Amino acid sequence: MTYWWLSVCLLLGSAAHAQLPYQAQMPGGIKVLTTNTPEAVEAASVSLELYNQQGKDIYMYCLKRVNSARMQVVAGLKYYLDVETFRCIEEEIYLQRDNAQTFLCKFELLQVPWQNISRLLKGQCGEPIPVVGQITPVAAKDSLVQSVAKFAVNQYNVYPGNDYTYGMVQVLAAKKQLISGHKYYLDVWMAECLKQRVTETIPCTTNVSAQEFACFFVVWLKPGELGGVEFLDSTCIPFGINLGTGLSRLRSA
Incomplete structure (x- = not known):
């Protein structure tokens, strides 16, 4: 009898706890x-x-x-x-x-x-939230954008047959696209300098008389892959007074 009452009390207690407000x-x-x-x-x-x-x-x-x-x-x-x-x-x-x-x-x-x-x-x-395939603007002064731009300039400079190498003056505009990583589209203001003045420790130094260019670069960052970065495309044209026209020509090229 005592055990029967104990079992009932335990069941009632469990039910009451489950229904607590x-x-x-x-x-x-x-x-x-x-x-x-x-x-x-x-x-x-x-x-x-x-x-x-x-x-x-x-x-x-x-x-x-x-x-x-x-x-x-x-x-x-x-x-x-x-x-x-x-x-x-x-x-x-x-x-x-x-x-x-x-x-x-x-x-x-x-x-x-x-x-x-x-x-x-x-x-x-x-x-x-980025949408796969969508191209969105990104701040030109962003630290990652600056690093990607420097990488693009270095890759452009290794092309053979040039008497000059080029230094980055400024990133003018940047966009990125989410696609198995991020693809960056960069408008970069560049100026030329003599190759013999450039070493690993002495960067390209531009001057007022240097020829200037508007360049369009495409760089693909692929996290998780060996290398992780690929230089896809580049187009550079000399520009004069109308920089905007030069960049428009680049994007339509």
């Missing part, structure tokens, strides 16, 4: 949520709504998918979310275009359901 759950570690569950999608939607309320233009971030979701019981429910979004206006929330740029947003959301409280603790939507 939010405010009675024990705080603790972070739980990973399945991204397509109603709880994860609802938390992402609430985060986006609160984030959009802080915006000052007609454009909003609209939910495309939840990439990752975690939840922690604190003084309420705290969500950590990585969300893929796209830009839209209010009238087009459900009309996402196939070619729309997508953006990755990170949120920390605190909800206290029994008090009807939702508070966005942290929210940030970053640069557009």
Whole structure:
């Protein structure tokens, strides 16, 4: 008889614990949520709504998918979310275009359901997520762009039959394309210098009278492969007063 009552008490205790309301759950570690569950999608939607309320233009971030979701019981429910979004206006929330740029947003959301409280603790939507094959502008002064440009100039200088070698004056414009790594398209302002003045320790020095060129280079960075970088194409033409015309000719060549 005593054992029978003990078993009943244990079963009742387990059932009661499984049905504890939010405010009675024990705080603790972070739980990973399945991204397509109603709880994860609802938390992402609430985060986006609160984030959009802080915006000052007609454009909003609209939910495309939840990439990752975690939840922690604190003084309420705290969500950590990585969300893929796209830009839209209010009238087009459900009309996402196939070619729309997508953006990755990170949120920390605190909800206290029994008090009807939702508070966005942290929210940030970053640069557009690269699309395979899409060519996007990149800052000419970016350190990686500068390194790629120097590599391109060095490769151009090893071509045989030139009486001159060339030094980079400035990267004028840069674009990159996501394609099994990154392919860079560079517009570079170059000037010539005498080959005999150039060594491994003495770089090419240009002067006012040096012939100047507008060059267009294509370089492919392939992480994970032996070598990892390939010089694909180059075109250089002398330019005078109208640099813009020279670069236009390069791109159409």
